[in-house]
Amino acid sequence: MWSTIGQDHLLRPLEASLRAGRVAHAYLLSGPPQVGKMTLALDLAAAVNCSGRDAAADATAGPCNRCPACERIRRGVYADLHTVAVGGDSRVPTRISIAQVRETENFLSLTPVEGAWKVVIIDGAETLSAGQSESANALLKTLEEPPANVLILLLTTNPDAILPTIRSRCRTLDLRPLPGAVLAEHLISEWDVEPERAQWLARLARGCPGWARSTLQDPDLLADRDDELNRIADAGAAPLDERFQYAGSLASQFSGDRELVRQRLYLWQRWWRDLLLIKEGVPQYAHNTHRRDELAAQASALTGAEIASFLRHIQDTLTALDANANPRLALECLMLAAPVR
Numbered sequence: 001m002w003s004t005i006g007q008d009h010l011l012r013p014l015e016a017s018l019r020a021g022r023v024a025h026a027y028l029l030s031g032p033p034q035v036g037k038m039t040l041a042l043d044l045a046a047a048v049n050c051s052g053r054d055a056a057a058d059a060t061a062g063p064c065n066r067c068p069a070c071e072r073i074r075r076g077v078y079a080d081l082h083t084v085a086v087g088g089d090s091r092v093p094t095r096i097s098i099a100q101v102r103e104t105e106n107f108l109s110l111t112p113v114e115g116a117w118k119v120v121i122i123d124g125a126e127t128l129s130a131g132q133s134e135s136a137n138a139l140l141k142t143l144e145e146p147p148a149n150v151l152i153l154l155l156t157t158n159p160d161a162i163l164p165t166i167r168s169r170c171r172t173l174d175l176r177p178l179p180g181a182v183l184a185e186h187l188i189s190e191w192d193v194e195p196e197r198a199q200w201l202a203r204l205a206r207g208c209p210g211w212a213r214s215t216l217q218d219p220d221l222l223a224d225r226d227d228e229l230n231r232i233a234d235a236g237a238a239p240l241d242e243r244f245q246y247a248g249s250l251a252s253q254f255s256g257d258r259e260l261v262r263q264r265l266y267l268w269q270r271w272w273r274d275l276l277l278i279k280e281g282v283p284q285y286a287h288n289t290h291r292r293d294e295l296a297a298q299a300s301a302l303t304g305a306e307i308a309s310f311l312r313h314i315q316d317t318l319t320a321l322d323a324n325a326n327p328r329l330a331l332e333c334l335m336l337a338a339p340v341r
């Protein structure tokens, strides 16, 4: 049984490939953070190595989750699975290093120990092309002449940043955010969340089950999110030096963790989108419903044009950061643009 949920458009063709024994040697799994890329990668690693699949009474093409291979892959102790992630080499914390790629090549050159397939998962594959062609080229060589029974799974939040030469050698699997009702149902049935809270969490998670699950496991994440919302809600009223200080702290994090800064700006975007929805008289579509009163008060103090204009500023800032603008300058401009109440 697949652990992946809500991606039937990918699972059905994968099942067909598995049944026909025509699994590609490389897949590019793309989708927003925490949508389930790693879950699907581990599902695939288990499915190709599963020894209980044929014996399963329902003969599903997914992994059985009971045989030693499935069980060891889930526990992260399977000798023929090698995972590479950004931050795994402390000398270059923001990208996958050439040393990590070499280690991967070395792993692939050895014969399988446990199963039929050696599997490599590269999480953050877009960083392979971030101005360091050496590691991308090393990987490219492997993709051009893949050793037999090797499965390479590249995970990325940004498929456009993957070198076209790499992309063209992979089969693409685009993971989509789950519909709110599907995610809420999953939280109710698998995580025992009570229905109203499940629906609220599903809305906040924007269809990404990993995010919803991590907030259930670590309630501090929701508290942090609320702290950030306080800052966003107060931005218009805060003195300029305070806003610049905030911009400065975000900018200094940007070089180390671009994704974190992007996620912060998405939070800004959602707060201001909620304000616009309330202003437009459709509050039922707002996400941050736990702060309804505050949103309503702020929306009534602003005009629709002010809210829409600031939303555009946030989008422009995201675009500028993606285009390598100076992060401090871009974020300070955004803080200047926050409408004063």
Ligand SMILES: [Zn+2]
Pocket (backbone or CB within 6 Å): 049, 050, 051, 052, 053, 063, 064, 065, 066, 067, 068, 069, 070, 071
């Ligand atoms: Zn199995």
